[in-house]
Amino acid sequence: MLFDTHVHLNAEQFQEDLNEVIERAQQAGVSNVVVIGFDRPTIKKAMELVEKYDFMYAGVGWHPVDAIDMTEEDLIWIEELAAHPKVVAIGEMGLDYYWDKSPKEVQKEVFRKQIRLAKKVKLPIIIHNREATADIVEILKEEKASDVGGIMHCFSGSPETAKECVEMNFYISLGGPVTFKNAKKPKEVAEVIPLDRLLIETDCPYLAPHPYRGKRNEPAFVKLVAEQIAEIKGISYQQVADITSQNAKKIFGID
Template sequence: MLFDTHMHLNARQYTDDREEVIARAFSAGVTHMLVVGFDRETIPLAIEIAEKYDNIYAAVGWHPVDAIDCTDEDLVWIEELTKHPKVVALGEMGLDYYWDKSPKDVQKEVFRKQIRLAKKLDMPIIIHNREATEDIVTILQEEDAKEVGGIMHCYSDSTAYMKDCLDMNFYIGLGGPVTFKNAKEPKQVAVEVPLDRLLIETDAPYLAPHPNRGKRNEPAYVKLVAEQIAELRGQSLADIAKATTENAFRVFRIKNI
């Protein structure tokens, strides 16, 4: 049992073969998946996919790159969608200082609003962070995000920051980069993160793991992530699969393991 805790089967890259991609994932032992919607286009499709498959769930939120497009009406809409039984988290949300579409102050405002919404709804949050770690940690602390916790998606920072995140009730999501030959920090994190706070993900169609780096990613490849983590930790694939799946059920509060 493998649980891909973050992917985007609602992306345009899967328009022509989405069902085949899902079938390959199930065949590879990926028994559960979370599809993340992050704007007006991808959120409805995330829920549609989750409705179609028993073991696929959805998260809804607003991506920081597009924060400038987020209105209060959008946040009301997202809140309404969280009533859906297959919606198990809010996100992805956070800060992205790599792209410059949305000013930093706008990103921070939308981020804070979504954290407050999560606390109101008592739902875990999924954090997107690109070149903004200090501000992310500060905002999570100021907004007391520990109350709901969640996932540091595609974690790529130091073990020191990882400890800050663990202290705030967050799980650490590792994806394709942990398989990259020169990715020292993700590999170190994979070794040091407590097993009961580790999650695996693909972020498909992005960040495909070795040996598929540079190609379109897909949920079936989460097995490559799990295999690499197992090797780094000196544990069996079965142990990593069992622990990370149980962790995913716990953070998303999904019953019937």
């Protein structure tokens, strides 16, 4: 069975055909997914989905691009939601220096607040990183995020950074880019990171794996990510599926 650790089935791209998407995921062997809410509307929708579907869990947090919009009330609301039995992580959170909607200092402050909240409610964190690796690693160390650990979602950094994150009690999650012909770094990361620290994801509807690159991604395609990792590591697909599922259940505290 496969565990897709990062989906946005709460996105408008799935409004029309969610049932068919879920059916295809189950046919592909996907047994669990974590739906990510990262602002008011997407968190509300994520919670609706996890209430409705047994195999769905939620991560709730605030996206760095929208950090400037987050209020203290939002933070309190996220803390309240953290008590829900199907909320398994805080996030996605982090830093995004590609978009400039939220100033860097605001992003950092919101990031720190969410790490502190996660430590308070004792849940792992899900990290979004875009062109901000050094600052993310520094903040994770300063805030002692290793106390709760978490996931470097859709990891795009170097093997060296990946190892550093593993030392800080983080799992490395790989998605569609590991299947891209020209994606050198994700393949190198897949090669060097121990299997017991790897997770798989789609980040659907974004970042669809080869041969669907550029199209809408969906949880069924996580199988292609697992197959590629198996090929890189020279092990069976079943081993990758089993171990990454066990890892996901461990970090999310799912029996």
